[in-house]
């Protein structure tokens with residue numbers, strides 16, 4: 195139970211696809227400064243939940259609140275403008291473009307004065323400086339050349355650029371969908387460090403993952419999703435990975451009080 199107001203909250207979300215109920219009166223809370231993991235079996239409705247709180251899906255019922263105020267996102271762009279950045283497993287990046295261009299996609303800086311305003315010329319030096327600073331801040335300067343095409347980066351570096359992009363633009367919340375799923379051990383480690391670095395900068399994170407060791411390593415709380423709704427929320431110190439998987443799959447029921455103490 196927390197005294198703070200959640201930075202992002204959802205109540206009673208329902209989303210139906212024909213006869214499938216992907217979200218069945220689902221609640222969700224993300225508190226300032228925390229890493230909240232969302233776990234659940236395949237098809238439990240995790241992606242739909244994330245889409246509903248980031249404007250990619252309009253729920254049939256229920257409410258979403260940001261800082262206690264009800265919001266209605268009409269699109270992911272709408273959510274992004276209000277500070278919710280989602281990094282999907284299939285990264286929305288243009289492989290042939292450079293790191294800088296990818297970081298700025300859709301929000302390029304224009305030159306000051308007439309050149310920018312009327313001739314729409316990009317302020318490349320300013321963009322490069324900004325990109326370099328942001329990558330540096332997050333300890334991503336193993337990337338040496340920000341003019342390098344994204345397709346030449348390793349999987350971990352790509353994920354890093356995507357997270358840096360999300361963190362760079364005044365985000366209030368970053369949602370990461372399976373950020374380590376396609377990565378090797380070393381790269382996963384780097385991305386986990388990056389997640390903790392972003393958290394230390396005060397940006398709360400929602401982490402969807404099937405990787406229990408990763409979840410238990412970085413999460414402050416774990417939202418367990420089953421059959422379209424939140425079953426319970428646990429703290430990694432209080433339960434084992436086996437417990438979490440048992441709750442998630444229905445092999446074991448969580449203690450009664452857990453459903454309330456979220």
Ligand SMILES: Nc1ncnc2c1ncn2[C@@H]1O[C@H](COP(=O)(O)OP(=O)(O)OP(=O)(O)O)[C@@H](O)[C@H]1O
Pocket residue numbers: 211214215216234235236237238239240241242243
């Ligand atoms: N666009 C859609 N059209 C029809 N059914 C959908 C759609 N999106 C999701 N569903 C259904 O809703 C349910 C929840 O799906 P969702 O992708 O949210 O689950 P998930 O927990 O993210 O699963 P996974 O871990 O496998 O990615 C599933 O039964 C899925 O088939």
